[in-house]
Amino acid sequence: MTEQEKLAFLEKASEAQSTAVFDACEKAIVVLEDDRAREVSVSVSGGADSDLIVDMVTKIRPDARYVWFNTGLEYEATKRHLGYLENRYGIKIERVRANYPVPLAVKKFGYPFLAKMVSEHIGILQDRNFDWSDRPYEELVLEYPKCKSALKWWCNEKGEGSMFNIDRWKYLKEFLMENPPTFKISTGCCLGAKKETAHKFREENNIDLDVLGIRKAEGGARAAGSCFSGEYGKNVPLFRPIFWLKDSDKEEYERIFDIRHSECYWGYGLRRTGCVGCPFGRNWEHELEVAKQYEPKLYKACKNVFAPSYEYTRAYWKFRKHKEAEAKGYEQLSLFD
Numbered sequence: 001m002t003e004q005e006k007l008a009f010l011e012k013a014s015e016a017q018s019t020a021v022f023d024a025c026e027k028a029i030v031v032l033e034d035d036r037a038r039e040v041s042v043s044v045s046g047g048a049d050s051d052l053i054v055d056m057v058t059k060i061r062p063d064a065r066y067v068w069f070n071t072g073l074e075y076e077a078t079k080r081h082l083g084y085l086e087n088r089y090g091i092k093i094e095r096v097r098a099n100y101p102v103p104l105a106v107k108k109f110g111y112p113f114l115a116k117m118v119s120e121h122i123g124i125l126q127d128r129n130f131d132w133s134d135r136p137y138e139e140l141v142l143e144y145p146k147c148k149s150a151l152k153w154w155c156n157e158k159g160e161g162s163m164f165n166i167d168r169w170k171y172l173k174e175f176l177m178e179n180p181p182t183f184k185i186s187t188g189c190c191l192g193a194k195k196e197t198a199h200k201f202r203e204e205n206n207i208d209l210d211v212l213g214i215r216k217a218e219g220g221a222r223a224a225g226s227c228f229s230g231e232y233g234k235n236v237p238l239f240r241p242i243f244w245l246k247d248s249d250k251e252e253y254e255r256i257f258d259i260r261h262s263e264c265y266w267g268y269g270l271r272r273t274g275c276v277g278c279p280f281g282r283n284w285e286h287e288l289e290v291a292k293q294y295e296p297k298l299y300k301a302c303k304n305v306f307a308p309s310y311e312y313t314r315a316y317w318k319f320r321k322h323k324e325a326e327a328k329g330y331e332q333l334s335l336f337d
Contacts, residue, residue, distance in 0.1 A: 001029065009025060024253075027227070032064075039209075042057050042065065044085070046081045048261050053242065066091050073101075077264045078264060109189060110183070119187045121166075127147075179312075
């Protein structure tokens with residue numbers, strides 16, 4: 001990136017009302033032009049945040065490699081969008097098949113349920129043949145000594161209001177006690193389809209820096225990270241250029257640099273993309289309806305892959321609704337079915 005190009009890029013970024021866009025672009029230049037970042041890869045998801053990353057990196061590091069990991073449950077609209085990005089920016093996006101595509105990963109490792117932290121702890125307890133009883137931590141840890149972290153989650157040992165307690169999900173403990181899972185629950189599909197696949201790609205291709213489109217504003221586990229993690233020479237650092245951008249900042253960048261997103265957004269009406277119908281998603285029911293309307297084959301695939309999780313999740317929300325009604329003193333619970 002020449003000095004003239006750099007100044008033009010930053011001058012354009014300064015048009016945003018917030019300084020966050022300018023700061024993100026300036027930081028990206030510093031990190032991406034670091035001499036240690038010889039081989040740079042960009043993880044392209046086809047989602048809205050990813051679009052900003054592609055636009056930003058193509059301006060700073062034209063020699064970067066772009067890679068899309070096919071999880072096995074992807075919108076055709078996303079695949080079409082990859083072609084659009086290639087044509088607009090004159091880049092080649094490598095298509096890499098997941099080590100374990102989601103359908104295979106679910107069969108091998110287990111089903112996602114509610115959230116990653118929830119699934120991780122339930123999976124650990126399942127592996128120890130936990131009896132789903134409501135007993136003190138001190139008593140349970142004697143019987144199940146090799147799952148202390150999961151037991152602390154189950155017993156709410158992290159203190160009132162902690163996100164690391166099962167009480168973070170209202171009535172989930174009661175639900176599990178009355179309805180123990182009859183199928184394996186796990187976060188393995190995410191690991192096999194995404195994280196392990198990305199790790200393998202970085203390792204096999206001697207990548208020095210991997211760029212990701214992740215923002216703190218998305219919430220969840222991602223909000224606990226930072227814009228840069230890792231250390232050169234020890235592992236592959238991960239750089240998140242737009243980590244600190246709020247939704248309004250993101251909209252400013254889109255306006256200034258004329259970003260066009262996938263048809264999933266402007267055609268299907270979705271607010272996120274990724275593994276279609278993933279039970280970890282907040283709006284998977286809506287995603288299923290969208291897939292049913294626009295990509296029926298994908299809809300059928302999701303129903304086949306995640307069926308037990310969908311059924312169990314719906315049962316939990318119904319259970320929770322009834323418990324909340326009981327707590328308010330309602331007698332005719334059928335009104336809340």
